[in-house]
Every structure is written in structure tokens, then in C-alpha cells.
Amino acid sequence: MALLGVKIDKKFMRDLVLLLLGVGLYILSIQLFVVPNAMASNGIAGFSVFIQFVFGVNPALTFFAVNIPLFFLSWKLLNKRELLLTIPGALAMSGWMMVYEALGVTGFQIPSLVVVGLLDGLLSGLGAGLVVLSQGTFGGSILLARLFENKWHISIDRTLFGIDVGVMLLAVITYLALPNFLVTLLSCFIFSKVTRFVGRAEYRAKTLQKFGFPKKTQTCSCSSSPCPHR
Template identity: 65%
Template sequence: MSIFDVKIDQKFLKDLILLIFGVGLYILSVRIFVLPNFLASNGIAGFSVFINFVFKINPALTFFLVNIPLFLFGWKLLTKRELLLSIPGAVAMSLWMLIFEQLGITGFTFDQMIWAGIFDGFLSGIGAGLVVVSEGTFGGSLLLSRIMEDQWNFKIDRILFGIDVVVMMLSLLTYLALPNFATTLLSCFIFSKVTRFIGRETYRTALLTKIKKNLFEK
């Protein structure tokens, strides 16, 4: 069986399950760390929140509209397999939000906000990293970073963090308080590094080798 000349075999189904699980971890992090502690979302999701604040446009609509040109752009530059896996990834974002909402998952608040940023960075980064391993995306900034990585050899963590910095600056100028901005920026930096560590074996191997070397030298 194949769809758009992409073979739907056992590996594809395993990658699909991994992608949906990874998206679930990413959204779970938003529910339990970002929302209760009044942090900002990263990437295109954060941009959607900014547009909602300024123009009162539903974030889900903005996310959908921004993804349309990204998917059309990706159609020419990414493989059909990557794009085919990105469609359920984008759909899973909304479905996981509804599931966690129905389950009544509200999350944790911290007396020291920095812990929320640290935990969010790690958990959301693990989720996004698993999505990268599956060779899919969930749209938004991850889709854009995959395009730029594949076509122009940009580092995925630098692209993700660069997009987040722009979104955070817009948020700071409109609705985000400075402490929340700083914490969210820390979360975005951790997120970008963890995503690359989980999602890119060559980076993970090189980093672990460097750490081991430094330990033995001491």
C-alpha cells in the first residue's frame, strides 16, 4: 500500500506512532508547565498568541493559515514521506490539546518560575526530538527548520532558537512581562538544544564523545 508514492510499511507506521507520541509530550509540556506559569509558547504557536493579542484573531486560525504556505513551500523542498508524516503531526497538535483538556490536566505552578522554564525546555525538546527522529514535523517552526536544514544545511537548533527569539521579542513588546520573557527564552534555548540532541544522532554522538573526553582528561 502506498499514498502519494510513499510506501506505508511497518517502518512508516512505527514512525507515525513515534511522531504522535512526540507531539503528545510537546503539548503535555505546554499544558503542565507553560500555561499554569504564564509563559509564552515558542515558534509559530507563540506567534499565533501574539497575533491574537494584537488583532484578536483565534490562535488556531493563525496557526492554520501560517502552515498553509509552509506546507506548500515544503512540498517543493522536502520528501513526500516527510510531508506525509507532517500532516498527522499538525493534526495531532490539536487532538492532544483536546484530550488533555478533557482529562482535566492543568499542570503545576512554581514559586520560582525558572523551574517551569527548565522543565518545559527539556520535556518539549524531548517531544520535538522524537518527532524529528520519526522524519516528520508538526508544522510551524519545526517544519520551517527542517526545510532550512535539508536545503541549506542550517543547524536545526539555531533555526528553532532564532525563530523563538523573534517571537519572544514581539511578545515582550506587547503582553509578556520581563521575568516571563526571560524564563521563556531560557526554555526556548533548552528546547532547541534538546531537540537537536534527541533528533540528530551525529550531534548526540559528538557531544557525548566530547563530554567523555573532558571527564577522562580531568
């Protein structure tokens, strides 16, 4: 079976499950840690919150408007399989939000903001890393990072953290308190590194080797050329 020229086989379905699970963990981190502890969201989501604070525009509208040109760019810079996995990824963002709302998942406040930053960075990074591992995206900064990786071979963590720094600077000069800014920046750094660690096999192997783990032979499953898994 094929859809838009993409073979729908067991590997595609496995990647789709990874994608949906990754998006679910990413949204869960926002629900559990970001919202109840008054931290800023990272990436395009964080930019949407900034636009809401300054101009009163619904974040969902901003997120949608920013993603439109990104999706147009992706038609030329991503292959059909990556594009086909991006559509359910973007839809899953809203889907998981509704699921958690229906389940009454509201998160909890933690006295230590540093702990909040660590937990958010780890959980959201794990989720985004699974999305990257699936070779899909959920739009926003992950999609932009994939475009930069495919076109200019810039590692995903550098693009993600660069976007987050820009968003955090906008937030701190408008609505975000300085302690929350510093913790959110820490969270964004952890998020970017964990995303690359989970999503990129070669980087994961090099990192583990630094801590004394034996190097394993990795088989690249990347569909782009040259391979960006570094």
C-alpha cells in the same frame, strides 16, 4: 502497501508512533508548564498568541494561516515520506489538546520560574526531538526548521532558537513581563538544543563524546542529500 508512492511498512508505522508520541509530549509541556505559569509559547504558537493580543485573532486561525504557505513550500523541499508524516503530525496537535482537556490535565504552578523554564525546555524538546527523529513535523517552526535544514543545511537548533528570539521580542514589548521573557528565552534555548540532541544522531554522538562517552558508529537514515545530521 503504499500511499502516495510511500511504502507503508513497519518502519513507517514505527516513525508514525514516534511522531504522535513526540507531539503528545510537546503539547503536554504547554499544558503543564507554559499555560499555568504565564509563560509565552515558542515558535509559530507563540506568534499566534502575539497576534491574538494585538489584533484579537484566534490563535488557531493564525497558526493555520501561517502553515498554509509553509505546506506549499514543503511540497518542493521535502520528500513524499516527510510530507505524509507531516499531515498526522499537524492533526495530532489539536488531537492531543482535546485529549488532555478531556482528561482534565491543567498543569500546576511552580514557585521558581527558572525551574519552570528548565522543565518546559526539556519536555518540549524531547517531544520535538522525537518528531524530528521520526522524519516528520507538526507544522509551524519545526516544519520551517526542516525546510531550512534541507535547503540550506542550517542546523535545526539554530533555526528554532532564531524564530523563538523573534517571537519573544514581540511578546516582551506587548504583553510578557520581563522575568517571564527571560525564563521563556532560557526554555527556548534548552528546547532547541534538546530537539537537536534527540532528533539528530550525529549531534547526539558528538555531544556525548564531549562528556567522555565513547563514540559509536552511526548509520544515517536521513532521506535527504546531503545529510543534514550534523
